[in-house]
Amino acid sequence: MTIYSTKKIVAVGGGHGLGRMLAALKEFGSNATGIVATTDNGGSTGRIRHCQGGIAWGDTRNCINQLITDPSISSMMFEYRFKGAGELDGHNLGNLMLTALDNLSVRPLDATNLIRNMLKVDVNIIPMSEHPSDLKALSTDGRWVTGETSVDEMPEKLLRLDLEPEVPATHEGVMAIEQADAIILGPGSFLTSIMPPLLLHEVGRAIANNIKAKLIFVENLSPEFGPAGQMSLQEKLEWCERACRGRKVDVVLGETPHPELSEWNCVTLPLASPNRDWRHDRTKLQQAVEHLLGQ
Template sequence: MTLYSQKKVVAIGGGHGLGRMLAALSDFGANATGIVTTTDNGGSTGRIRDCQGGIAWGDTRNCVNQLITEPSISSMMFEYRFKGAGELNGHNLGNLMLTALDNLSVRPLDAINLIRNMLKVDINLVPMSEHPSDLIALSVDGKLVTGETSVDEMEENLQRLDLDPEVPATKEGVIAIEEADMIILGPGSFLTSIMPPLLLSELARSIAKNTQAKLVFVENLSPEFGPAGRMSLKEKLEWCERACQGRQIDYVLGDTPHPELSEWNCITTDLASPNRDWRHDRAKLQGAIEELLK
């Protein structure tokens, strides 16, 4: 039996970062699960949520796009973005397809699985929740801000994040964490991709309980902007551990040494793509994760 058939891996996050991580885990197939943030309120996703409601589909769509291995008419359709001067300008057809399935009362997870099957994506994708919710942030001077895009633009530092309204986690996501041999946080936007799923009490509790799994934090290769960019790595790790009910992060994976972080097991290795040093190389990421799993 290979590592891919013996071990189960769960990656948590959103957008490009989670898509990159899941692409690196593609050899695990159905033994890999991505738990995807559903609180985005910007771009095409935000416009759809404003007029249709529902969860944010953009991060899931982004992950699917990065996992398509066989280009086809179906994948071209799913990735198509409208242009022009009308109301469709800027909308992504994948977002609209997932919204249409939602409006047909198809369960969000079933909608994702339908798209996955159509596009031959083996890795499981689970929305963090199947109920719409927004990110809210409280600044250090007591200012309350609602919505991911507003959180990213805050000029003040944050003292806490919450979800409004509080929503239940998707049970398949909780089960995947309970069965995981490794749980990966990141890479990605810290406050708006990595943190939102950890704010769901059932997900956080299942991470805290699964002490057999290795909990890994993967650093970004380029600095963030906004309030997340003003946070130190130490603060980010403490936020994750506090959200996960004190569960300690086993490994911190990045390309920069952190001698000051003696309380964490920091592993320094080259993870950058040779032609774009701000982006993780899939093969290097895959190799680093497999070494930690062995």
């Protein structure tokens, strides 16, 4: 019996950060689950949402892309991005495939699983919610802004982050959290990748109630911009803990020591990719998670 067959891990986030983490957890196969943010409204995803409605598929597609181990015609199709003039320019075929399944009234989780099976991806990938919702932020000057891209562009710090409208979490994602031995937050854009799933009441409650799981926060390796860039690490941890009903983060994993964070258990390990120091190395992340699970 190995750690891969006996431990269940849930990673929460979105975009490239969650994809990187899930790639590091690939050895856990179906014992690893990614709960993916679905609030993006930029790029190809945003254009599709504007025309068709539905949840944002871009982060889910990104996570699947980073887990493909056997390149094939199917994976090349899924990753294909149109170029040239006209309506299709910039659209990703994977986003369009997932949107088409959604329009055929296929449940979003079933659509994700269909693509996963087609591309031989074992790690579970679950949209945070199967209902469309957008991020809404309250700035320090009392202004509400709606939409992920608008939130990212705000020049001032935020007082509050909400989902508009409030939507239910995907049931299978909540179940995965309840059964997890470790729950990982990050790396990734704090306000637009890590926080959206935590804003779902069922997700925050499930993390709070699973006291046997180790709750791990993974720091980014490069600074963020926008309002997240104005937040200290302590503020980010406090926001996470508030969303999780006061549940303490058990481990803060990063490359930089934080003697000022005496309330938290900060673990410092090498995590950066050797050729791109702003990006996490999959093998180093995998070894770090295994180290924390073995403690």
